[in-house]
Amino acid sequence: MVSKNKKLNLKDKYQYLTRDMAWEPTYQKKKDIFPDEDFEGIKITDWSQWEDPFRLTMDAYWKYQAEKEKKLYAIFDAFAQNNGHQNISDARYVNALKLFLTGVSPLEHAAFQGYSKVGRQFSGAGARVACQMQAIDELRHSQTQQHAMSHYNKHFNGLHDAAHMHDRVWFLSVPKSFFDDARTAGPFEFLTAISFSFEYVLTNLLFVPFMSGAAYNGDMATVTFGFSAQSDEARHMTLGLEVIKFILEQHEDNVPIVQRWIDKWFWRGFRLLSLVSMMMDYMLPNKVMSWSEAWEVYYEQNGGALFKDLERYGIRPPKYQDVANDAKHHLSHQLWSTFYQYSQATNFHTWIPGKEEMDWMSEKYPDTFDKYYRPRYEYWAKEHAEGRRFYNNTLPQLCQVCQVPTLFTEMGEPTRLSHRQMKYEGERYHFCSEACCDIFKHEPEKYIQAWLPVHQIYQGNCEGGDVETVVQKYYHIEVGVDNFEYIGSPDHKHWLSIKGKSFDSKAEKSEQDAA
């Protein structure tokens, strides 16, 4: 029956191989098959307008992905066989991996679950298929990260119980609550949060620090993962852009809803990335670029161009982007200073940067580092040298929304802490910023549910009343091994022995003095 019709072009052929398999149901109500599509108030008038962000049939997907996996695992095997962990720049670098495995990898798994969910929720089959492909990609990332870090876990501490820690440890509630927030929202908000705000707008600020950081620091396993995931990420980014354009083009009533989501999720993402900022400036012995440079390139320039492009839909840049732009001069230093004080409760080590590193920071942060942060580090280094390594024994107050300790300063006033509070149904809630307070005001019934780690410890819900018990028993952080200062830690001593040196506490202390 060779038909006289025209041969299908690639776009139409792909539609026949995806959305055309769907049909208008008649035995069940569409509303019952897709019950979650309306409650957010997003109006979709015509799903057929959905443009497939990529055209990948399953046979091609299996083929390409299998080729990538084969190459990736060949490198993992070679890395393990040749003890590649001995060739990294310095063992301090591994602390970046500890942050990644406990803070980011569990999010990949949550993304797998979240995209599976939205891969069923939409009534548009084209969008469902694109989401499902991202779901299985995210599962890939979750698993390949376990495999990439597996060898490090055999030779360094703090990588041994990532998912357990992600559910419990105080600072890991920052990434966890971020993703819980997205997954508990409706399908359109989930995609605006993760596909657009995170994958499209902010992803380079996660990828460049960790993957380029790996490349600069001799970590062949992680950088190979990064390269291998790149083409997946490219697909995820095109989905992010398509989602936002599609929603905005469908109905003008969608614009204010999406704008609010962009405001919220830009800020949620920015707060989450504050952890990355400290990793980038402080945990990489060989630096790629500074956080402030990365923010300029990947947010101010790229994001600026993007939001210019979205203007025609009536979308403006995120509400609090000026605060975020101003914060680029301070962010990493404020975070590292906080983690330096609370190393007794983290699965990674902290340290005072050496002299060369401090000089690098002075150069990268000419207006702020010497003025506000260097003197603090020099004071702490002196204290450490005199046997008084500083730890803060009072637990920090966490922001009700982003769950970062309220450690940030006001825009333009680097010596004034930023703090907001409000009463809701008789309870007082605290926030790190106007932006987080705004987010709370819009959905208080959501954010009052937050599982705040510090409150939970004080309420006795974490297997102990004192920090040491909580850290050891509830967090599974091995006290004296995984936590505290880097200098003199088991990782440090182990690294020195790999490099054929022995640990001399006096020599190390005088090195600290020089810093």
Added chain:
Amino acid sequence: MSIEIKTNSVEPIRQTYGHIARRFGDKPATRYQEASYDLEAKTNFHYRPQWDSRYELNDDRRTAIRMADWYAVSDPRQFYYGAYVGNRAKMQEAAETSFSFCDKRNLLTRLPEETQKQLLRLLVPLRHVELGANMNNAKIAGEATATTVSQMHIYTGMDRLGIGQYLSRIALMIDGSTGAALDESKGYWMDDELWQPMRKLVEDTLVVDDWFELTLVQNILIDGLMYNLVYHKMDAWFESQGAEDVSMLTEFMRDWYKESLRWTNAMIKAVAGESDANLEMLQKWTDHWEPQAYNALKPLAEASVGVEALDEARAELSTRLKKFGLQSQGVSA
């Protein structure tokens, strides 16, 4: 004689992650283990889902089935993502060879018009059933808690999309890639009486709330009858109609189904063996859905290979279910 390479051996401080060691001991773990166990969030969820506030995220109460540990269900194929795509890449390579061969030799276009019509009416509409299966498995992947369980379902979900695409390509080969044959075939799915019980069944599964009920209905009961009927019994019938070349194009489905029996059997065995309460629940669902699956396929069997073939498939499913302690209406011939 062998060549010896001296390497610098380095003693590890631990063999695997703590959560893997707690299950399997501190010894070198397999890639499957490190990729599949205890990766998902389990506790201290921050907010209730706005789309279903009855439960938390990753809440194992989303099914009536109770397991002390859902990781008791694992994959005998040991598929983590890399192993999965590696396996499917090989299968698709074989399928691609068959499709190109058929295409090059015009094996479908030279079939009699009547036979082509039979393919479009009796085989190709199953692409819609596959899309339903894709949606159902995506839902399950999003709601099952243990990664060993959720990953098997997302792999299956993507497989079903792929199978739907292979079925679609049979029509595209017949119509010379114009889409006309797919349109015709979809017309049968929507309006031909033959397909209405099946379309109703698929739509009914799309509103099933309990994800384990759904995996039972979709991956064991419907597939258990349908894959046997269509890709074995009807396959032989198509051959008798002079369409034996189509077999090449459905080989993927036969291989795939044979392989999928491994994980579906392991899953039902673990769940049914866990408790009498589980077994009762599975029995209740089987009683409810198995006759519907049978009735949905009946017109298809009648229009092709005959209802006896479906009865055989039903008896085979019944024998399989018996191994798990489940009764169904299939009567052994």
